[in-house]
Amino acid sequence: GLEELALLERLLGLPKGNKYGVQGERKVPVLQTNDGLGLTGLMTIAAHLVKQAKKDQLLGSTAEEKAVVQQWLEYRVTRVDGGSSKEDTRIILKDLNVHLEDKVYLAGNIFTLADILMYYGLHHVMVELTVQEKEKYLNVSRWFNHIQHYPGVRQHLSNVVFIKNTLYTNAD
């Protein structure tokens, strides 16, 4: 939660100054901004930081893009952070693999906050995948490898290695 927000602040190029705290058993992040505003919740704070940095395009430009971004932010909180059994993870990877079949980024052709927070949220999962699983969820692997190379995103997180091992068949 808080560590992720620190990564996000650095990625967005925000100066230090925001004060954070946690609330309740589930340690929900809380932000106290300079003008006295109190905001609760990872996604709410993340969206606010994006606006603070004046990078609103990261929330999507068209109405459709904005909706898709929100969809994946909600997915991150309810599915990725919520459930964590092996079966839950399998379903998440399957959902993502299908969604990313025809898209470079989660919202299609543009890089958004959805890509950033899904990357941070899934890092601990991707690190543990076997070579075969990475091949099975090929589109997720492609997307994850792309996002971790996006300037400013990975920071101190470990680089997940993806090797393509499929038998190369000669063109006819």
Added chain:
Amino acid sequence: MGFGDLKSAAGLRVLNDFLADKSYIEGYVPSQADIAVFEAIAAPPPADLYHALRWYNHIKSYEKQKASLPGVKKALAKYGPADVEDTTGAATDNKNDDDIDLFGSDDEEESEEAKKLREERLAQYESKKSKKPAVVAKSSILLDVKPWDDETDMAKLEECVRSIQADGLVWGSSKLVPVGYGIKKLQIQCVVEDDKVGTDMLEERITAFEDYVQSMDVAAFNKI
């Protein structure tokens, strides 16, 4: 390098396979490399080549910025998998009036087309000159890798085997085959260039992982 003949279905399949794990032709941002390949393709790839189609639609969204994308447009033979040639012929590159040139304006068309033709002909001549005299002899080998016991971590064992990299060695698919007493052996396919990689070398390097591997056998060996 190259993708074969990008104007043919076979060439598009090579492109599709290449793009399965990549967002772009080179690196992690759209560049002139993507534009070069995009312009060599006649129409959007078919739906079954969904990696190529995904890439195509994505690059198309950069239509307005194509001139300012980083890099320098090179001949097609400079992109793609290392062991494939570019055979996208200048002969089939017709300046058809009916062709919809997605990017170019009418004024630019003349010099850009001529320039592209010249570049492609040069690349073809270059690749023909440096072409290997003989077809490279390859073999498809099926290896049986046996662990010490049923408690050996087979996933780690497989990672160790696949981490063996060599010029002329490509790993293929694999599966776990039970051999009794709860023990499973790893059966893994590979394709090797005969004069670069031999089974002795493979055996040496695989059995070097002493913690996981008890022994390795060649289950099948076929010339391709």
